[in-house]
Amino acid sequence: MTAADTSEGSGSVGGPLGRVVLCRVIEPGDETGGRWVREFGVREVVRRLLAGGEPLPGASGARWAGLVARARRAEPERDLALAHAVGARFVNPGDPEWPSQLDDLKDARPIGLWVRGRPDLRMWALRSVAVVGARACTDYGAHVAATLSAGLAEHGWVVVSGGAYGIDGAAHRGALAAHGATVAVLACGVDRVYPPGNAALIDRIAEQGLIVGELPPGDHPTPSRFILRNRVIAALTRGTVVVEAACRSGSLATVRAAQRLGRFTMGVPGPVTSGCSAGVHELLRGEAVLVTDAAEVIELVGGMGELAPVRRGPVLPRDLLEPAAQAVLAALPGNRAGPVREIALGAVTSRDEAIARLYELRALGYVERHGDDWKLTRQAMTSVRSTRDPC
CATH class of the missing domain: 1.10.10.10 (Winged helix-like DNA-binding domain superfamily/Winged helix DNA-binding domain)
Structure with missing residues (x-):
């Protein structure tokens, strides 16, 4: 069934099925599309897209034509079936499982989220920390990310990252090694494995944790989607830790998003001679807080009394x-x-x-x-x- 065949009488165009349609139409982070949903409602936006009449405010004629074409090719029930086949579900704003902190993104809030895995996303997000960094990381960075994430997991914190090579993968593996909880936020459909080299890791996260994404099943990642995905990681968590990042690293977008949202931002220092840590050091010269282990992260993002031990040398x-x-x-x-x-x-x-x-x-x-x-x-x-x- 295509979107054009969907009956408004069933209420689906204005409800969850309408949002599934919009996931095929509106790109992640599109504030204009988010404003349409806020001002006109899902039902009306979908109706006008399928009618193909006058563009909604803020859309040029060429862009509106492209959105209309996307809407008419959308098959929401097929997307839901594909998601169900891999154990995924679609979570709407307002659902019991929806993490309300994502509402801080305002018009850039996801239209909805595809969630693969058994745990409840909202409950996990309440006590979560993002650990991100360079894909081309050093052995030092991978070790620090894994150790820090394992420490967070051992103290009951959920480690959120992007499922990529380098620091992301090390963070997920560290949490899993500690038998803890981890969430991978992807820049593609949750039924896809990207990057391919992390296939075993993504499958393991899907079994023991959660795979989350804004894009419908089968959609592929693009450079812009990676950057926009980072705002979800920042909004979902209580704070973001960067472990190795060059000055032009995409992971710095997560920190900038976290700062805009008023979340805690932290950085792990590295050798001053390492280009992989240059971006982190620049953050530490600004508003980011220097951290070296899980206890220092928890002291910042945790509750009252969750203090890191005082650092002292050995008693001689x-x-x-x-x-x-x-x-x-x-x-x-x-x-x-x-x-x-x-x-x-x-x-x-x-x-x-x-x-x-x-x-x-x-x-x-x-x-x-x-x-x-x-x-x-x-x-x-x-x-x-x-x-x-x-x-």
Whole structure:
């Protein structure tokens, strides 16, 4: 059945089936089309497209003719059948499963979403983080993305990415390896596998997580569709983390969309000599927050009290010494024995106090006596040098 054969009496043109038609007609992110739906309603937009009369406001004659041609070729019931064959469903704005945060996109909001997988998209999106980055990533970037995503999954967060090569794939694999939840937002139909090299990964996500897309079954990706897909990733999640991105990386579009929507934006730093991290570093010079692991991401996007642990170096035995003993230890010469008078002067204490502390330090193995002078033991010398010249 074509769109032209669909009966308005059934209510389908103005309801879900009408939106399925519009998914074939209006490109993702088309704000003019979104405005038509908001101002005139789905039923009226579909009716006027099928009638092929005067263009709706904002459409040139040539563009309107192209949209009319698309509408007349649409087969909404066939699209629904193709989706059903791969275990997918069509979710409309206002449905119980619709993630309401997508409404923040306003007229650029998806007409609807094709969802493949068993979990409820709305519930998963409530506690989700986007992890995106370069397709041509380094081993460092892939490792960081996988480790960070695994950490997020272990703490009950859903990892959202684009199913692409590089950072996207590493993020999905990290979440799956931790037996966690992940969502791939595609720039093609959810029945297609793109990129082909990630076929096994996409199938695994469909089994254990969710595959989501705006385009109807069978539709192919284009460069512009990849960029527009990124706004959905940004809107769907509480925040976006970029792990490696060159200055012209498409993943930066996700961050820009997240910033426009008021979402949290984060970046993982890399070597300053790496072109793959140049775009991330530029973000970090602006409004993005530097993060290095899942705990720091959760501290930003999570609820009150979900704080990252304070970063501290290892506690060394000398850290447990009393301040007076630490002062005497620090006053000993590093390469020779020293007299008590010199040590007391360096520690800003009396001679008797210095002697008492030196005997205490000897009992702990830090110093040894050489006649009337005192010297650091070899073990203490290494310890003190590392304190004086930390890396």
